[in-house]
Amino acid sequence: MIEGAKWRRWVYFYIPLGVFVLWLLFPFYWMLVTSVRPDRELYRPWMAPNYAPFWTAHPTLVHITDLLTETLFIRWMANTLFIAILSTVISLFCGLLAGYALSRLKFRFAGTLGTGIFITYLVPQTLLFIPLADIIRDFQLGDTPWALILTYPTFLIPFCTWLLMGYFKAIPRELEECARIDGATRWKAMLYIIFPIALPGILSAGIFAFTLSWNEFIYALVFLSSAEQKTVSVGVTSELVRGDVFFWGQLMAGALLGSIPVAFIYSFFVEHYVAGLTGSVKG
Amino acid sequence: MARVLIRNLNKFYDKDVHAVKDVNLEIRDKEFMVLVGPSGCGKTTTLRMVAGLESISSGQVLIGDTVVNELPPMDRDIAMVFQNYALYPHMSVYDNMAFGLKMRGMDRGEIAKRVQDAADILGIGEYLKRKPRQLSGGQRQRVALGRAIVRHPQVFLFDEPLSNLDAKLRVQMRVELKKLHTRLNTTAIYVTHDQVEAMTLGDRVVVMRGGVVQQVGEPLELYNSPVNRFVAGFLGSPAMNFAPVAVRDDDRGLRADNRGFAIEVPAEIGPRLRPYAGRDVILGVRPQDMQVANGSHPPGLCFDAMVEVVERLGAETLLDLQVGDQTMVASVEPTVGAKRGDKLRFAMRPERLHFFDTTSEAAI
Numbered sequence: 001m002i003e004g005a006k007w008r009r010w011v012y013f014y015i016p017l018g019v020f021v022l023w024l025l026f027p028f029y030w031m032l033v034t035s036v037r038p039d040r041e042l043y044r045p046w047m048a049p050n051y052a053p054f055w056t057a058h059p060t061l062v063h064i065t066d067l068l069t070e071t072l073f074i075r076w077m078a079n080t081l082f083i084a085i086l087s088t089v090i091s092l093f094c095g096l097l098a099g100y101a102l103s104r105l106k107f108r109f110a111g112t113l114g115t116g117i118f119i120t121y122l123v124p125q126t127l128l129f130i131p132l133a134d135i136i137r138d139f140q141l142g143d144t145p146w147a148l149i150l151t152y153p154t155f156l157i158p159f160c161t162w163l164l165m166g167y168f169k170a171i172p173r174e175l176e177e178c179a180r181i182d183g184a185t186r187w188k189a190m191l192y193i194i195f196p197i198a199l200p201g202i203l204s205a206g207i208f209a210f211t212l213s214w215n216e217f218i219y220a221l222v223f224l225s226s227a228e229q230k231t232v233s234v235g236v237t238s239e240l241v242r243g244d245v246f247f248w249g250q251l252m253a254g255a256l257l258g259s260i261p262v263a264f265i266y267s268f269f270v271e272h273y274v275a276g277l278t279g280s281v282k283g
Numbered sequence: 284m285a286r287v288l289i290r291n292l293n294k295f296y297d298k299d300v301h302a303v304k305d306v307n308l309e310i311r312d313k314e315f316m317v318l319v320g321p322s323g324c325g326k327t328t329t330l331r332m333v334a335g336l337e338s339i340s341s342g343q344v345l346i347g348d349t350v351v352n353e354l355p356p357m358d359r360d361i362a363m364v365f366q367n368y369a370l371y372p373h374m375s376v377y378d379n380m381a382f383g384l385k386m387r388g389m390d391r392g393e394i395a396k397r398v399q400d401a402a403d404i405l406g407i408g409e410y411l412k413r414k415p416r417q418l419s420g421g422q423r424q425r426v427a428l429g430r431a432i433v434r435h436p437q438v439f440l441f442d443e444p445l446s447n448l449d450a451k452l453r454v455q456m457r458v459e460l461k462k463l464h465t466r467l468n469t470t471a472i473y474v475t476h477d478q479v480e481a482m483t484l485g486d487r488v489v490v491m492r493g494g495v496v497q498q499v500g501e502p503l504e505l506y507n508s509p510v511n512r513f514v515a516g517f518l519g520s521p522a523m524n525f526a527p528v529a530v531r532d533d534d535r536g537l538r539a540d541n542r543g544f545a546i547e548v549p550a551e552i553g554p555r556l557r558p559y560a561g562r563d564v565i566l567g568v569r570p571q572d573m574q575v576a577n578g579s580h581p582p583g584l585c586f587d588a589m590v591e592v593v594e595r596l597g598a599e600t601l602l603d604l605q606v607g608d609q610t611m612v613a614s615v616e617p618t619v620g621a622k623r624g625d626k627l628r629f630a631m632r633p634e635r636l637h638f639f640d641t642t643s644e645a646a647i
């Protein structure tokens with residue numbers, strides 16, 4: 001902490017922190033205000049005498065009801081949830097096994113394999129979608145949720161594997177050895193000792209994977225074409241921007257509602273999540 | 284109850300590091316065997332091979348009459364206590380102790396009874412519901428011991444279990460371990476780098492160095508008749524003094540001298556040392572075997588020394604001495620009022636002198 005006179009705390013800590021928080025939260029505030037602002041205020045030119053961009057005197061829920069009734073937003077939410085949950089489960093399962101094997105088992109090429117997995121994570125999605133599109137077409141998965149459920153793990157598995165590898169390495173080897181002497185097979189030692197201890201790490205890998213697939217844009221944009229198959233991020237931007245007409249109110253309402261599940265998950269697991277990233281196992 | 288037999292045991296890491304070299308040991312039934320040596324001497328690797336945590340490069344390990352080389356750790360009927368306790372942090376003390384029994388499918392009533400018994404023996408009954416992080420170091424060590432003893436294994440393996448405790452607690456736990464062994468009467472293999480633990484706990488002690496067993500024997504046997512310079516220097520505190528001496532055999536009898544002193548070789552060592560006449564050997568004498576000379580000591584074993592440092596420990600006083608161009612340590616009675624710079628005359632106890640070959644370092 002900052003020591004000395006009280007003003008030092010304000011100058012060096014609270015004020016910079018306050019500015020930082022305002023800076024981060026402003027887009028969300030803008031999103032909220034825009035989504036409840038009536039259209040006549042939204043499209044008022046900025047030089048008009050009663051222009052008040054940061055506040056509205058006549059809040060309305062019309063954009064939100066429009067979004068829920070006149071667009072496929074609920075369908076998009078359901079699609080996104082289904083895709084995000086399934087791809088997270090697949091990635092977490094593979095990541096757990098791969099992370100454990102790479103950090104704990106001694107076998108030839110373990111190091112090379114680990115690096116190989118990491119390198120696949122470094123290939124940008126903006127390049128990878130081209131060959132993937134070809135594969136998706138060959139398997140006739142285009143315009144189905146499986147196109148995304150099976151492609152998201154290409155970047156989620158390396159991510160989960162590396163995060164969990166680091167976490168498993170931090171768990172003292174003796175714990176597992178002791179369990180194996182105590183009568184547990186390697187599987188049981190993994191299940192009863194290693195995984196429960198690594199729970200914060202597993203949770204943060206899961207949350208991260210979920211968020212990444214929830215927010216993913218480019219694969220969803222390329223692999224899905226019909227409106228009822230779309231995910232939130234693609235659906236909102238493609239269906240609510242028609243030509244050069246931006247339905248700002250509905251766009252912002254969609255963005256707001258679309259970020260609620262992620263925000264909810266984060267706030268629910270925030271303590272585990274922080275512990276997972278700072279990676280501390282206390283014996 | 285079982286003996287452990289280790290035959291021609293070898294361990295190679297990556298083909299070029301030879302960590303354990305041709306170790307042969309018999310740990311008798313109900314014996315408390317201590318493996319001691321400096322770090323990297325192969326003692327822990329040997330223990331881990333017995334436990335099944337490390338693969339055996341060549342040789343055999345037998346527990347009872349079974350060759351266990353290929354058995355997984357869980358089937359060897361052993362229990363191990365680790366240096367860092369290795370308690371499962373997410374389980375209560377009770378669950379930690381019960382884990383091994385649950386894994387073996389024992390019924391709940393029997394588990395509860397065994398855990399309670401072990402907890403009573405170790406005095407941890409009131410902590411059974413706590414998590415390991417809520418316990419002090421000493422309590423954690425007790426839980427780790429408890430987890431081992433509930434299993435009623437054939438062999439206990441200890442890997443430096445007291446090293447993480449503070450000095451006072453370590454002495455206390457050492458005594459308790461000794462009591463526990465008397466009570467349980469189970470074969471135990473104990474690895475430590477602390478020679479005091481080795482001397483006090485072991486029925487027998489194995490001194491290892493560089494993967495090779497140096498000497499096996501009862502603690503006092505090792506202390507009194509070390510087979511080489513390494514064992515002599517490793518056991519005992521403060522460590523034995525070593526000084527190169529030249530052996531001379533002339534009309535005045537067999538003598539060993541260097542620049543600081545010239546001593547007459549006691550008659551009982553004479554025959555063994557005579558072949559070395561005209562050559563250099565290493566003289567070893569323990570700090571406790573040097574006394575301030577008071578006239579009654581045979582003059583042939585006396586020498587002059589200058590006091591450089593005085594360390595008063597209460598029960599004894601350690602004097603760092605300059606003898607010729609050598610430094611030596613003497614442990615004397617606290618009543619000796621020596622000061623820095625004093626010149627004193629010391630006498631060695633003739634029956635406690637050790638001589639070692641300069642090249643092979645083996646005892647003569």
